[in-house]
Amino acid sequence: MTGNDGDTARSRRPLRADAQRNEDRLLEAAAAAFAREGAGASVKDIARAAGVGVGxxxxRFPSKELLVAAIYRLEVQRLCEAAPHLAATQPPVDALRTWMERFIDFMAAKQGMADALRVVLTDDSEKLQTRAMLADAIDHLLTPATGPSVARPEVKAHDVLMALGGISLMAGNENQRDLATRLIDLLLHGIVKN
Incomplete structure (x- = not known):
């Protein structure tokens, strides 16, 4: 059984409540450590920050790569789950803008994990699944459940996702978060119906 298969099998079995709390704390501590220190973050420090032992x-995560993969999947899931909530609680254009800003922050946090993610995300099917999930979240924001679409008819969710990816690369390389916000404004201008 490969590490990915083992990880999948483990994820199907529900954890005891205390084990789930430990895992949640580990993932939060690891995400913060990797964002701050990159892939070289110490697992001992991560365990200490989570209030658990290294054992x-x-x-739960026999290798650093499996820990990185779990963080990535959790954060993608959270980002995707935010779309319906934003659509229900904000005006359509505001919801789309807020989600785009969160996407850029998500990508910026991944900069510290980039090397480890390249190793972990070698499976093309996982990459495609992630893109599909993110595009579905964007589509949910472009065509709200109530009311008309906020986007021009030719706008496709996958195109918006690719544009956001480009923005995150440019802003990340320049280390300028304000640049990302300005580029999001330009992107929204091209997406939203007048």
Whole structure:
């Protein structure tokens, strides 16, 4: 059984409540550590920050790569789950803008994990699944459940996702978060119906 298969099998079994709390704390501590220190973040420091022993970390995540993959999947899931909430609580254009800003922040946090993610995300099917999930979230924001679409008819969710990816690369390389916001404004101008 490969590490990915084992990770998948483990994710199907529900964890006890205390084990789930430990895992949640580990993922939060690891995400913060990787964003701050990159892939070289210490697993001992991550375990300490989560309030668990290193053995607990390694029982759940036998390698740093599996920990990185779990963080990535959790954060993609959270980002995608935010779309319906934003659509229900904000005007359509504001919801789309807020989600785009969150996407850029998500990508910026991944800069510290880039090397580890390249190793972890070698499976093309996982990359395609992630893109599909993110595009579905964008589509949810472009065509709200109530009311008309906010986007021009020719706008496709995958195109918006690719544009956001480009913005995140440019802003990340320049290390300028304000540049990303200005580019999001330009992108929204091209997306939203007048």
């Amino acid at each position: 607990t970390l390694y029982r």
